[in-house]
Amino acid sequence: MPPKRVIGIDAGGTKLLGGVVDEHLVVHHRVHRRWRGADRAETLRIVVDAVEEIRAAAPDALGVGFGIPSLVDSQRGTSVASVHLPLDDVPFRDLMAERLGLPVWLDNDVNAAVLAEHRHGAARGTSHAVMFALGTGIGGGLVLDGRLYRGATGAAGELGHTVVDIHGPRCPCGGCGCLEVLASGTAIGIAGTEAARAAPRSVLGQRLEADGAVGGSFVTELAHAGDELALEAVAEVGRRLGAGLVSILNILDPEVAVIGGGAVAAGDLLLGPAREVLVAQGLGPPRMRVVPAHFGDESGMLGAALLALDGSA
Ligand SMILES: [Zn+2]
CATH class of the missing domain: 3.30.420.40 (ATPase, nucleotide binding domain)
Structure with a gap:
């Protein structure tokens, strides 16, 4: 059959x-x-x-x-x-x-x-897993006790709207300083644009001058090629992601955080600084793994x- x-x-x-x-x-x-x-x-x-x-x-x-x-x-x-x-x-x-x-x-x-990552991918074999999808914004999902957790009204798992800076930029949700505006793929582009403005003669600065904008995927490419300003922009976004992960660890104590979405193309350039913040600031001994999505996008x-x-x- x-x-x-x-x-x-x-x-x-x-x-x-x-x-x-x-x-x-x-x-x-x-x-x-x-x-x-x-x-x-x-x-x-x-x-x-x-x-x-x-x-x-x-x-x-x-x-x-x-x-x-x-x-x-x-x-x-x-x-x-x-x-x-x-x-x-x-x-x-x-x-x-x-x-x-x-x-x-x-x-x-x-x-x-x-659900896919928990059953067959990067969170397979765990009971408690969270996922962040870093793209235009940040989506989130929770598996607790082996089951998808939806909350009282189905609205649970909006991890992108974890507030990490109450004085931060306005978020499309109406709040301020959500992870979504500070650690998404879009945020990598914004961090790169800020670096470009501060250093107009750099590769980033020249790109901004030529195109009028610097996108997250260009900043990521440049970081992989070893450009120091781009590396720092990606690392800064990684540290903000780390701050969000600290909250999730302290609230839910999951075994693994799976990071998906387009921005995960930055790999350990992004996840390394996030893990460092998590280890330095999370309560208790280091235990939650932070891994890229097995199935990519x-x-x-x-x-x-x-x-x-x-x-x-
Ligand atoms: Zn928000």
């Missing part, structure tokens, strides 16, 4: 990644979409279009799992609120089921990602597929 297959969709803040995923977690057909600035109708249309493209390659798919960057009411299948997509108060599950004519499962994107898609595989079992 051929393996059971489903469609997994990770709808992130700036892009969608989807694929056909079989029960052995092998991905057979991938699609990508970008949607910066799309309104609600356009965003939903892009999602449907991506699923239809995948479905054409896998007509046997049993259903669709979605991870979306929203507070999700998983009982009702609604997107309650989202900082990154125009999906406030959208009955996402029913709407997609109706448009696609397939069974649909829904959760927060990083809840899905931590595909943990969200695979976790979304797991929701559908579990649901159609």
Whole structure:
């Protein structure tokens, strides 16, 4: 009998990644979409279009799992609120089921990602794991006592809105100094831009002069090449991430913190300084491992597929 297959969709803040995923977690057909600035109708249309493209390659798919960057009411299948997509108060599950004519499962994107990492990836074998996805913003997910932890209303695990500096910059959530604005992929670009302004003759400074902006991926590339200003910008963001990890360690005492999202391309240049802060400031003996996501930027898609595989079992 051929393996059971489903469609997994990770709808992130700036892009969608989807694929056909079989029960052995092998991905057979991938699609990508970008949607910066799309309104609600356009965003939903892009999602449907991506699923239809995948479905054409896998007509046997049993259903669709979605991870979306929203507070999700998983009982009702609604997107309650989202900082990154125009999906406030959208009955996402029913709407997609109706448009696609397939069974649909829904959760927060990083809840899905931590599910994949916990069952099959970097947090395998642990009982207590947290995940930070460092991209445009920072998403979070929690596995406690071996189960996804959603809290009283489904809003738990928003680790990106851990406040690490009450005098810090304004966050899209309305607060100030959240980890999201200080330690995301975007924050690496901002730290690089600040360094560039202070040193106009540096490589960073010249890039800022030429392009008018310095992005996180350029700063990371330059850091890997050994540029000292870029290394320091990445390390500073790593130390801020470390401050967030200290809070998580002290509150939850997990065995592992899995770091995913695009910014993890900085590897130990980012995670090394984060671990140093954690060891220096966390209460008790050093114990929580800080590791990159095993599935890279595909943990969200695979976790979304797991929701559908579990649901159609
Ligand atoms: Zn915030």
